[in-house]
Amino acid sequence: MASGTGPHGGGNARPTMADIAKELGVAKITVSRALSSHSTVKDSTRKLIRETAERMGYRLNVSARNLRQQRTRTIAVVIEMAPSHDRLMSEPYPLSLLGGIMQKLTGAGQNMVLTTIDLFAEHPPSTDGVILLGQGVHDDAAAAIEAMGLPYVVWGAAHGPPERIVVGSDNRAGGRLAADYLLGRGRTKLLFLGETQHGEVEDRLAGFEAGLTGSDAGIVNRIACAFTAAAGREAVSRLLDQGRMFDGIFAANDAIAMGAIEAVEAHGLAVPADVSVVGFDDSPGASIFSPKLSSIRQDWPVGGELLAQKVLDLVAGHTVVSRVMPVELIIRES
Amino acid sequence: MASGTGPHGGGNARPTMADIAKELGVAKITVSRALSSHSTVKDSTRKLIRETAERMGYRLNVSARNLRQQRTRTIAVVIEMAPSHDRLMSEPYPLSLLGGIMQKLTGAGQNMVLTTIDLFAEHPPSTDGVILLGQGVHDDAAAAIEAMGLPYVVWGAAHGPPERIVVGSDNRAGGRLAADYLLGRGRTKLLFLGETQHGEVEDRLAGFEAGLTGSDAGIVNRIACAFTAAAGREAVSRLLDQGRMFDGIFAANDAIAMGAIEAVEAHGLAVPADVSVVGFDDSPGASIFSPKLSSIRQDWPVGGELLAQKVLDLVAGHTVVSRVMPVELIIRES
DNA sequence: ATGAAAGCGCTAACAT
DNA sequence: ATGTTAGCGCTTTCAT
Numbered sequence: 001m002a003s004g005t006g007p008h009g010g011g012n013a014r015p016t017m018a019d020i021a022k023e024l025g026v027a028k029i030t031v032s033r034a035l036s037s038h039s040t041v042k043d044s045t046r047k048l049i050r051e052t053a054e055r056m057g058y059r060l061n062v063s064a065r066n067l068r069q070q071r072t073r074t075i076a077v078v079i080e081m082a083p084s085h086d087r088l089m090s091e092p093y094p095l096s097l098l099g100g101i102m103q104k105l106t107g108a109g110q111n112m113v114l115t116t117i118d119l120f121a122e123h124p125p126s127t128d129g130v131i132l133l134g135q136g137v138h139d140d141a142a143a144a145i146e147a148m149g150l151p152y153v154v155w156g157a158a159h160g161p162p163e164r165i166v167v168g169s170d171n172r173a174g175g176r177l178a179a180d181y182l183l184g185r186g187r188t189k190l191l192f193l194g195e196t197q198h199g200e201v202e203d204r205l206a207g208f209e210a211g212l213t214g215s216d217a218g219i220v221n222r223i224a225c226a227f228t229a230a231a232g233r234e235a236v237s238r239l240l241d242q243g244r245m246f247d248g249i250f251a252a253n254d255a256i257a258m259g260a261i262e263a264v265e266a267h268g269l270a271v272p273a274d275v276s277v278v279g280f281d282d283s284p285g286a287s288i289f290s291p292k293l294s295s296i297r298q299d300w301p302v303g304g305e306l307l308a309q310k311v312l313d314l315v316a317g318h319t320v321v322s323r324v325m326p327v328e329l330i331i332r333e334s
Numbered sequence: 335m336a337s338g339t340g341p342h343g344g345g346n347a348r349p350t351m352a353d354i355a356k357e358l359g360v361a362k363i364t365v366s367r368a369l370s371s372h373s374t375v376k377d378s379t380r381k382l383i384r385e386t387a388e389r390m391g392y393r394l395n396v397s398a399r400n401l402r403q404q405r406t407r408t409i410a411v412v413i414e415m416a417p418s419h420d421r422l423m424s425e426p427y428p429l430s431l432l433g434g435i436m437q438k439l440t441g442a443g444q445n446m447v448l449t450t451i452d453l454f455a456e457h458p459p460s461t462d463g464v465i466l467l468g469q470g471v472h473d474d475a476a477a478a479i480e481a482m483g484l485p486y487v488v489w490g491a492a493h494g495p496p497e498r499i500v501v502g503s504d505n506r507a508g509g510r511l512a513a514d515y516l517l518g519r520g521r522t523k524l525l526f527l528g529e530t531q532h533g534e535v536e537d538r539l540a541g542f543e544a545g546l547t548g549s550d551a552g553i554v555n556r557i558a559c560a561f562t563a564a565a566g567r568e569a570v571s572r573l574l575d576q577g578r579m580f581d582g583i584f585a586a587n588d589a590i591a592m593g594a595i596e597a598v599e600a601h602g603l604a605v606p607a608d609v610s611v612v613g614f615d616d617s618p619g620a621s622i623f624s625p626k627l628s629s630i631r632q633d634w635p636v637g638g639e640l641l642a643q644k645v646l647d648l649v650a651g652h653t654v655v656s657r658v659m660p661v662e663l664i665i666r667e668s
Numbered sequence: 669a670t671g672a673a674a675g676c677g678c679t680a681a682c683a684t
Numbered sequence: 685a686t687g688t689t690a691g692c693g694c695t696t697t698c699a700t
Contacts, residue, residue, distance in 0.1 A: 016693055027671045032695060040669060062460035063400035064693035067676050072397060073457060095429045106450055111459040113447045116440055123407060125445040126396035258622060288592060290624035350677055361687045366679060376685060398677035401692050
């Protein structure tokens with residue numbers, strides 16, 4: 001290992017701007033200016049300095065610059081816990097949300113540090129702002145971030161203090177669309193599957209209920225249920241074992257919906273013949289599941305871009321407002 | 335906006351250790367020691383300093399500490415491009431690989447900055463080491479990282495210089511397992527779908543070919559094909575339109591396999607009755623696709639943990655070796 | 669167009 | 685158990 005210029009560092013200490021300056025007999029500030037193409041530096045000196053820096057293997061010390069400039073060009077993305085394999089596609093927030101954030105940040109020359117709420121509190125990275133994905137039960141996470149005094153924005157439901165900047169989908173409208181879908185199929189005994197401690201799910205249920213008022217349909221059961229296929233399967237299985245009947249299901253996400261469908265079929269019922277099911281997110285699996293899943297689509301990439309844009313605006317000192325994004329009913333077979 | 339303690343900072347400049355020290359009439363090094371629970375500080379002073387820091391709203395300036403300590407407790411994870419929505423589950427590398435990395439880094443108190451190769455080169459973040467996901471065509475990415483002189487490890491195939499630390503699955507063995515699977519079903523006219531410019535795919539094909547030698551089966555077509563369902567669908571569709579026949583497919587990942595199956599069925603053939611198909615990755619969609627997809631499983635989370643552990647070991651100056659991880663054939667319906 | 673001085677906020681090293 | 689000094693590497697400010 002570490003033979004010559006292996007995968008490790010060079011071995012010798014890195015040269016600094018002072019080293020380059022000494023080598024060339026100029027002031028280190030001139031080196032700084034030449035390398036950052038900042039001020040008026042004679043073309044010939046700039047060229048000379050750049051070549052010398054290259055030859056000596058110079059690398060900018062980012063920590064030093066960050067300290068001097070009092071900014072880091074870095075935004076923290078805080079998730080509530082590490083994504084794990086058994087949560088299908090890492091629900092509730094998929095990679096495409098991260099992708100949207102990343103695309104916008106990258107385009108603005110900003111780095112993105114991905115961290116959990118615990119790590120962020122314990123070993124805070126150096127960042128100019130924070131994007132928080134999900135506000136946690138009882139607002140814990142948002143409160144913790146708020147306490148750090150950094151500009152921040154949140155993905156989720158707008159249940160917090162009004163000055164908090166939130167980007168999220170119109171979950172109430174999504175719930176209403178789900179109600180329309182099931183009502184349109186003549187379903188009357190409905191099941192809601194989802195954890196309403198989760199603000200977004202709470203809104204979905206509220207919209208769902210609102211969409212049912214005035215109809216002859218009603219919710220026969222509300223089951224708290226994690227964002228996984230296993231949880232959906234188990235919840236529905238238990239109900240059917242107890243002889244409870246229903247003919248429509250609104251699941252808080254697609255994974256739950258898939259699990260629910262499996263349980264329904266395992267009990268000898270058919271989807272959509274006996275039970276109609278609508279999920280949420282229109283995740284990649286929805287269109288390849290059998291039956292193809294009807295779902296409420298959220299536009300994750302755009303949501304991510306909005307989050308990134310807004311936190312950058314906050315960092316720049318601009319005025320920023322919250323944003324509710326439209327959702328869309330995708331009708332398939334279920 | 336910015337009214338009182340809104341989502342923005344406090345307003346006034348942040349207090350520093352010097353401010354706390356002045357307030358209490360102690361030296362700032364004592365404040366430093368008290369807050370980092372480092373050296374021997376009297377319990378009463380520690381308590382006093384902590385309370386004062388809390389009261390004054392003190393936050394550690396991480397850039398300053400990073401500069402002073404010459405380390406950042408941060409590892410960069412470099413991906414070749416931003417994840418996008420049309421690449422199903424963001425192939426070729428899924429979130430669960432990131433999850434494994436994150437879990438290990440988080441546990442070690444390290445932050446993780448996620449970046450693309452371009453951004454990393456243009457605005458290097460301050461990091462102690464690098465995890466590179468994929469080596470890029472012609473090793474471009476690995477070479478760029480190498481030039482930065484930071485400790486780094488790579489996910490992928492071990493096709494680079496021998497001193498490079500690589501963690502990856504045993505793609506050759508995976509290819510052999512795929513051959514076994516198709517041979518065991520009596521298939522003889524085989525199709526390979528995948529981009530062999532990609533080192534891992536190259537190994538999968540090599541193993542596949544090795545597994546076929548001595549049998550009466552052979553590869554009738556090798557189609558270069560991106561890691562998407564659309565690419566798989568199009569490739570197979572074109573072949574069938576041309577009247578080319580085959581009875582077995584090995585696809586470089588599951589998305590390709592699903593697209594291929596859709597094309598096969600669209601042409602009036604059945605899977606697995608007429609054509610057997612085996613994919614790679616055992617991605618979450620494989621088990622919900624219809625027919626359920628047989629696939630070669632990689633253990634992404636463990637791979638991620640290994641990558642993180644190895645880069646941390648490198649940073650710590652320890653000796654580190656490459657690692658090839660076993661793969662497993664998951665037999666389902668296809 | 670270039671330079672000199674100063675200092676960002678923190679902690680290692682060496683006192684006391 | 686606490687303090688003094690110095691300096692990490694860079695860029696801002698004010699000369700020249």
